[in-house]
Amino acid sequence: MRWLREYGERDRHLETAALIIFLVFSLFYYIGTSDILEITHTQSQVAGSKYIPNILLALFRTTVAVLAIFTVVSICIDEEGSVSLPVFYDSRKRGEVVRLGAHRLVPFTVWSFIAFGLYFTIAAASSWVLVLGGEVPSWALASAPITFATACGTALLVTAVVTFYLIPTNAAKGYDVSKYFEWYDVVMHNWNVIILGTELVLGGLDITLGMVAFPVLLGMVYVGFANAYAIFGGGIYLYDFLDPRLKGGPIIHLILMLLISGFYCITLVLDALADWNVILGALGVAVGVYSIVKFRGPSEFRGQPT
Secondary structure, eight states: OOOGGGGGGSSHHHHHHHHHHHHHHHHHHHHHHHSSOOOOOHHHHHHSSSSHHHHHHHHHHHHHHHHHHHHHHHHHTTOOOEEEOEEEETTTOBOOEHHHHHGGGSSEEEEEEEEHHHHHHHHHHHHHHTTTOOOOHHHHHHHHHHHHHHHHHHHHHHHHHIIIIHHHHHHTTTTEEEEEEESSHHHHIIIHHHHHHHHHHHHHHOOOOOGGGGHHHHHHHHHHHHHHHIIIISSSSSSSSGOBBTHHHHHHHHHHHHHHHHHHHHHHHHHHHHHHHHHHHHHHHHHHHHHOOOOOOOSOOOOOOO
16 A cells, blocks of 8 residues: 555646545535534533532543643743654655744644644533533533534544554654654643543533534645645645645545544444443443553664664
């Protein structure tokens, strides 16, 4: 399958663009014509828990929301920046770059983590409203399930790609992969799914199959952003497989969208299991999360390429 990530005699960007545009319009049509935006959740479902006191849920969600904000701000103000090995748009070759400031917000990891933080901010505020005896506003009742679905589908993809593709691929090429184990990367690549798994078990939200449209839509929006950034902004693809000019450009992009859908469906299964039996649900979440997180890198690094 290596040929998928090679450049051919003819670029495949037009075919890739046509696929993404078709999928985007299809999703907007589905969202607009279905009742997915009309699904209502009760105040107790969004803001409360059947298993722990509401004030403990509020404290947990608030802690996570603060952690998310602190993490995103920290990577932006970090003066050392982040060393990446992207593919340059013009040369189509890999090279080392150091990203600083707002450029640290470019990775899909950060986009997914922002969705993660947005959910916990909304959920924390809703929980405190419930604890204080108020009424959770309708916009929070509507947006919490959407942001939770988006965070779950994309977080699982991020963690799996980092663990099973980026770390082993870069290590095999002789690159130093220790950068994947900085504290903020560990939070965004590992603690993201651990925390979401905990929320899935303890929280009361119900997510539906139709909500898969939202994480997939975020993925496609990011694809558009990644290309705009490569052409008009930073001049690089942080993820080499997102270059639409590759031989397998359309196939790769379709696979990524199917992966987001697949990971979201795993979340649905775990959610249903937790609703049926919270102990089995917690066990399923623990096994699933353990199988994809990675807190330690290879014992030896080969060093930087010459």
